[in-house]
Amino acid sequence: MSNTTAGTSNAISTNSDPLWETLRARARIVSSEEPSLAPLLDEFVLIHPTFEKALALRLSAKLVYHSERGGHLHDMFSEAYESDKSICQNVRRDLEAIMERDPACDSVLTPFLWFKGFQALTCHRVAHWLWNNNRQHFARYLQSMVSEVFAVDIHPAARLGGGILLDHATGFVAGETAVIEDNVSILHDVTLGGTGKEKGDRHPKVRRGVLIGAGAKILGNIEIGECSKIGAGSVVLQSVPPHSTAAGVPAVIIGEAREESPSLTMDHCI
Numbered sequence: 001m002s003n004t005t006a007g008t009s010n011a012i013s014t015n016s017d018p019l020w021e022t023l024r025a026r027a028r029i030v031s032s033e034e035p036s037l038a039p040l041l042d043e044f045v046l047i048h049p050t051f052e053k054a055l056a057l058r059l060s061a062k063l064v065y066h067s068e069r070g071g072h073l074h075d076m077f078s079e080a081y082e083s084d085k086s087i088c089q090n091v092r093r094d095l096e097a098i099m100e101r102d103p104a105c106d107s108v109l110t111p112f113l114w115f116k117g118f119q120a121l122t123c124h125r126v127a128h129w130l131w132n133n134n135r136q137h138f139a140r141y142l143q144s145m146v147s148e149v150f151a152v153d154i155h156p157a158a159r160l161g162g163g164i165l166l167d168h169a170t171g172f173v174a175g176e177t178a179v180i181e182d183n184v185s186i187l188h189d190v191t192l193g194g195t196g197k198e199k200g201d202r203h204p205k206v207r208r209g210v211l212i213g214a215g216a217k218i219l220g221n222i223e224i225g226e227c228s229k230i231g232a233g234s235v236v237l238q239s240v241p242p243h244s245t246a247a248g249v250p251a252v253i254i255g256e257a258r259e260e261s262p263s264l265t266m267d268h269c270i
C-alpha cells in the first residue's frame with residue numbers, strides 16, 4: 001500500500017480490505033489530478049465506508065436513468081451483497097482478472113468507474129441471486145436495464161464462475177442454460193446461444209481458462225473444453241476438446257492451445 005494515502009483527512013479504516021484501500025488511494029490521486037472529477041470521485045468512492053457500499057451506488061447510478069425510481073435498485077444491490085457474500089468475492093476476482101489481463105487497464109479504479117464489461121457482469125451476479133431467490137421479475141427487470149445500458153444480455157439463470165473478463169463487452173449474449181467457469185476471458189460480440197432446434201438444456205458450457213475471440217458464435221449444448229481458444233468470428237457448432245484451438249465458419253480444430261491457460265495470457269496467436 002502506497003504512503004500517498006496515509007493521514008489524509010477523508011481516510012476511513014480500510015485495514016482489512018486491500019482492494020478497497022487501493023481503489024480509494026487511486027481515487028484520491030485522480031481527484032487531485034483532475035479537480036473537475038473530484039465531486040464524482042467523492043460520490044462514487046471516497047464518501048463510502050466499504051467497497052460493497054460504493055459498488056451498490058455506482059451500479060444503481062448507472063442504471064437509474066433507465067428506471068423510474070433509483071432508490072429501490074440501490075437497496076436491492078445492498079441486500080444482495082449482504083445476503084450472499086460470494087457475489088462480491090467473485091466481483092473482486094473479476095477486478096483482479098481485468099488488472100492482470102487487460103493491458104488497457106491502468107488501475108482498479110478504471111474498471112470500477114468506467115468498464116461496462118465489469119459493471120454488466122456485476123449486475124448479472126445480482127440478477128442471478130434474485131433469480132435463485134424466486135424473484136424472477138426483479139431479475140428480468142435488471143437484465144433488461146443492463147441490456148439497454150451496457151448492450152450486454154445475460155439471462156439471469158446463466159451460471160458464471162469468478163475471475164471472468166468481459167473485454168469491451170458490447171454485444172455479449174449468454175442464454176439461460178449457459179455456463180461459464182472460472183478464469184474465462186471473452187471479447188466483445190460473442191454469443192453463447194442455442195441453435196433454435198433444442199429445448200431445455202440448450203446452451204454452451206465453457207470450461208475454465210478458455211479464451212473466446214471477438215464475434216465468436218457458440219451455439220448449442222456443446223462444451224468448450226478447459227483452456228481452449230476460439231478464434232474471432234468463428235461459428236462453433238461442435239464441442240471443442242480441452243487445450244485446443246478452434247476457428248472458422250463452421251469452426252474446426254486447427255491446433256493445440258499450448259499455454260496452461262489462454263484466458264490468462266490473452267495470447268490470441270494460433
Ligand SMILES: CC(C)(COP(=O)(O)OP(=O)(O)OC[C@H]1O[C@@H](n2cnc3c(N)ncnc32)[C@H](O)[C@@H]1OP(=O)(O)O)[C@@H](O)C(=O)NCCC(=O)NCCS
Nearest residue numbers: 173174175191192193194195196197219235237249250251
Ligand atoms: C441452426 C443452425 C445451427 C444450423 O442448423 P441445421 O440447419 O440443422 O444445420 P446442421 O447443424 O445440421 O448443419 C448443417 C451444415 O451446415 C453447417 N452450418 C450450420 N450452421 C452454420 C452456420 N451458422 N454457418 C456456417 N455453417 C453452418 C454445419 O457445419 C453443417 O456442415 P456439414 O454438413 O459440412 O457438417 C444454424 O442455422 C444457425 O446458425 N442458427 C441460428 C442460431 C442462433 O442465432 N442462435 C443464437 C441464439 S441467442
